[in-house]
Amino acid sequence: MAAAGVAFGLFLVVGVGGALLLYLLVRREADDTTRMTREEAHEQVSRERDE
Numbered sequence: 001m002a003a004a005g006v007a008f009g010l011f012l013v014v015g016v017g018g019a020l021l022l023y024l025l026v027r028r029e030a031d032d033t034t035r036m037t038r039e040e041a042h043e044q045v046s047r048e049r050d051e
Contacts, residue, residue, distance in 0.1 A: 036044070
């Protein structure tokens with residue numbers, strides 16, 4: 001029975017830790033994006049379509 005408890009605890013720690021790690025990685029990637037105004041975005045898309 002103790003082995004089942006250890007397996008459950010390990011599964012719980014890996015599950016919660018993995019979700020937290022994924023959240024932190026996505027948040028860090030989102031911080032590295034460039035911000036632009038709506039007008040700048042429209043100009044960039046227009047230039048890409050012209051190419």
